[in-house]
Amino acid sequence: MAFEVKEHLKPTGLVGISADQIEQHWGLYKGYVVQTNALEAELDALRKDGKEGSAAYTDRRRRYGFEYNGMILHEWYFGNLKSGGSEMSASLKSALESRWGTLDAWKADFMNTGKSRSIGWAVLYMDPETKSLSNHFIQLHEEGNPATFVPILVMDVWEHAYMVDFGAAGRPKYIEQFFANVDFAKASTRFSDVSSGKIPVRG
Ligand SMILES: [Fe+2]
Structure with missing residues (x-):
């Protein structure tokens, strides 16, 4: 299955x-879609040629993740941006307050997570098993994402x-502007999906 660019997620008027x-x-996001498809094809071809033990296979295997x-x-990220932002649900607000004390304390923690001295991502994750929320800093895209956790805000x-x-x-300054455009209604839908045992669609 070839992945396609999810054009409907492209934010406008932020x-x-x-x-x-x-x-x-x-444009960079599109590049990830192209590269993921290319790597799937390359890995298939290498397997077909019996080259699973090759340096090329090992390299492509790492790059695949x-x-x-x-x-x-990027799909979660663009999907939670909306011109001027939107309101979060009472249930997400209450969950953030019960974990961090106040909404502002969660926001400050999330912002500071994003200010980590490294390239990367700040992600508010939810554990579908315990329903707990936690802020994470993800450095490279494939490192540090807790397995099975669902992104609520990226x-x-x-x-x-x-x-x-x-x-x-x-x-x-960017982080301030990011918060001026957070689609908290979308984040709330993700939260309510996970709360009720559903896996939210990222796009
Ligand atoms: Fe990016």
């Missing part, structure tokens, strides 16, 4: 994040996510 910034970032999860995280903090608008030192 407040304080330019169309040019989104356009360039979207990077490209595949790069594609997935923020890209690779430099390409903000360089166009805010420059290399602009991450804090």
